[in-house]
Amino acid sequence: MDNKTAEATRLWTLAQPTISAFVTSLVREIHDRDDILQEVAVAVMESFGTYDHSRPFVAWAIGIARNQVGLYFRRRGRERLVFDPQAMEQLEQAFAEIRPRDVRILDHLEECIQSLQNRARNLCRLRYEHDLKPLAIAPRVGMSANGVAKALQRTRELLRECVEKKAILDGIAS
Numbered sequence: 001m002d003n004k005t006a007e008a009t010r011l012w013t014l015a016q017p018t019i020s021a022f023v024t025s026l027v028r029e030i031h032d033r034d035d036i037l038q039e040v041a042v043a044v045m046e047s048f049g050t051y052d053h054s055r056p057f058v059a060w061a062i063g064i065a066r067n068q069v070g071l072y073f074r075r076r077g078r079e080r081l082v083f084d085p086q087a088m089e090q091l092e093q094a095f096a097e098i099r100p101r102d103v104r105i106l107d108h109l110e111e112c113i114q115s116l117q118n119r120a121r122n123l124c125r126l127r128y129e130h131d132l133k134p135l136a137i138a139p140r141v142g143m144s145a146n147g148v149a150k151a152l153q154r155t156r157e158l159l160r161e162c163v164e165k166k167a168i169l170d171g172i173a174s
Contacts, residue, residue: 008048011057012041018058019065021106022095026069028129036072040065059096066092105167112162120155127152 001009020037027033043064051060113124119141126137134148141148 004048005045008045008051012044012061015058015061016041017104017107018095019061022062022065022091023069025091025095027072032072036065036068039068039071043068056096059092062092062096104170105163108163108166108170109159111166112159115162116155116158120151120158123148123151124155 016037019040020033023033023036023040027036040061044061047064051057113121116124123137123141126132126140127134132140133145134152135145137143137148138145143151
C-alpha cells in the first residue's frame with residue numbers, strides 16, 4: 001500500500017463514524033444508509049488526491065457524503081431533499097465539529113436499544129423510527145396513549161442509564 005492510500009485509509013477510518021452519523025441523520029432506510037456509506041467511502045478514496053490537507057478531513061468527507069445523499073434522493077425520484085440547503089449546511093457544520101467521544105456514545109445508544117426487551121424496543125421503533133405519537137402507537141400495541149407515554153418515559157430513562165454506564169466503562173463519561 002502506498003503512502004497516499006495509507007493516509008486516506010487512516011483518515012477515513014477515523015472519520016467514518018461521524019460520516020455514518022451524518023448519513024443516518026438524513027436517510028431512514030438502514031440498507032440504503034449502508035449503501036450510501038459504501039459509496040461515500042469509494043468516492044473519498046477515488047478523490048483523495050484532490051483533498052486539501054489544510055482543511056479538516058471530516059468536513060471534506062461530509063461534503064462528499066452530502067453529494068452521495070443527494071444522488072440517492074434523485075435516484076429515488078424525489079425532486080428535493082427533506083432539508084433546505086441552509087439546514088443541510090448547518091447539519092454539515094454540526095457533524096464536522098462532532099467529537100469522536102460523542103460518536104462512541106451514539107454507538108452505546110445503539111447497543112442499549114438492542115438490549116431492550118421486545119416491547120420497549122418496539123415502542124421506541126414506533127415512536128422514533130416511524131415518528132408516531134403515543135396516541136397513534138396505543139392501538140397498535142394494545143395500550144392507552146397515557147400508558148405508551150409512561151412506558152416510553154421509563155424506556156428513555158433505562159437507555160440513559162445504560163448509555164451512562166457504558167460510557168463510564170469505556171472511559172468517555174463527561
